[in-house]
Amino acid sequence: MQQSCKFAMVSLSCALVAACSLDEVEEAPPAGLERISAFEATMTRTSSPYTSNLAPNPQIELWITKESKALYDKISPTAQGSKVRLPQGALIVRAVYEGGQVKKLTVMGKGAPGSNPIVGDWWFAVTTPRGVPLEEGGQQLAGKLPQCVTCHDERGADDYLFGVTAAAHI
Secondary structure (H helix, E strand, O other): OOOOOOOOOOOOHHHHOOOOOOOOEOOOOOOOHHHHHHHHHHEEEOEOOEEOOOOOOOEEEEEEEHHHHHHHOOOOOOOOOOOOOOOOOOEEEEEEEEOOEEEEEEEEEEOOOOOOHHHOOEEEEEEOOOOOEOEEOOEEOEEOOHHHHHHHHHHHHHOOOOOOOOOOEO
């Protein structure tokens, strides 16, 4: 089923979209996933908590690798065409809060050239707060997740990213 994410406010919103086929999920977690557990110590927060358009109940807070923040800040969730390209190794972590606690993380990482060309070589993951990939239908939610690809493929002019709404941007 094709999902539209034209009004998504953050780069990792697609992890909450209704499930698509998971037949393209990679068997092993992508390189870089091991850095997730220390995201608050090693990354820069780029948003205050805000409500996502795709999941209106939980609050979302976005973190990004320090060297990529200035580029990411140029991406608008409401206008396409920034032509921003984040470097290989860039990592974006979206902390999903429920009841004041981080319930899960949704993650994007920029892989090696050619690793996932349909969405600019980004890989995706949905993990516990400690960075352990969650499972759905016996498959780890890490790699070329179709439910994420389907949403992000509309944002090619912005390196397949959505940015952060101005009200939540810090």
